[in-house]
Amino acid sequence: MTGALLSPVPLWARCALLVAACWSLFxxxxxxxxxxxxxxxIAYIGQQAAQVVKVAKxxxxxxxxxETKYRDRIEKIYVKGDEIEKQVPVYVSAADSRAYGVNAGFVRSYNAAxxxxxxxxxxxxxxxxxxxxLTEIAEADAHNARSCFAWREQALGLRETYVNLQAVTNGAPVKDAAQ
Structure with a gap:
């Protein structure tokens, strides 16, 4: 019975049907x-996104x-500097200023520096x-020293932040700078 059904279909049509079926499966x-x-x-992109989130955190x-570590340090520097500046009149009195004058050359040199x-x-x-x-000079010097110490701590904090951000980005452990 199958032979009777296939006999009216030409051979070229059967081959074309077979090729079409193979092409569909392919x-x-x-x-x-x-x-x-x-x-x-998609799995690779998901892994990359998870890694980016981990690094960002x-x-x-x-x-x-x-920031917390260095903000506290800088705040302490300013508090101590204010105390030192307020104590200048204790160590350099008005009588000292009258007895030990500062010449114009010192002022020119100081300003030049x-x-x-x-x-x-x-x-x-x-x-x-x-x-x-002399009290004004001592107060100015105390103020300048306080600012320099604060800038130093800021620079150290920025350097530590940079090193630790590089470490985190590269997957290395974070280093804690010596106190």
Missing amino acids: LLGQLHGERKAGEAH AQVQVLVRT WTNELAGPAANADREPAAVP
């Missing part, structure tokens, strides 16, 4: 392979820990009193 296999490759790519922890410009050639006027009390 395409279904290709789709299945592409689906598998797509799933692998670690970086935030580094920033918070370092803080402006990073040459003071110029010395003159006879440099030997004259500058009318600047």
Whole structure:
């Protein structure tokens, strides 16, 4: 009975039907392979996203820990500096300022150092009193020292933050700088 059904169909049509069936199976296999490759790519992207989130969380922890550590240090520097500046009159009195005057040459030299410009050639006027009390000089020096200590701590904090952010990004353990 099957022979009777197939006999009216020409041979070329049967071959074409067989080729079409094989081609359909091939395409279904290709789709299945592409689906598998797509799933692998999606899994890879998911792993990368998870890694980025992990690194970002670690970086935030580094920033918070370092900022807290150095903010407290800088705050203590300013508090101590204010105390030192307030105690200047105890150590340098008005009588000391009158007895030990500062000459104009000292003031020119001091100002040159803080402006990073040459003071110029010395003159006879440099030997004259500058009318600047020693207490003002001591207060200015205490203020400048406090600022320098604060800047130092800020620089150390930035360096520690940079090193730790690099470590976290590269997957290395975070280093804690010596106190």
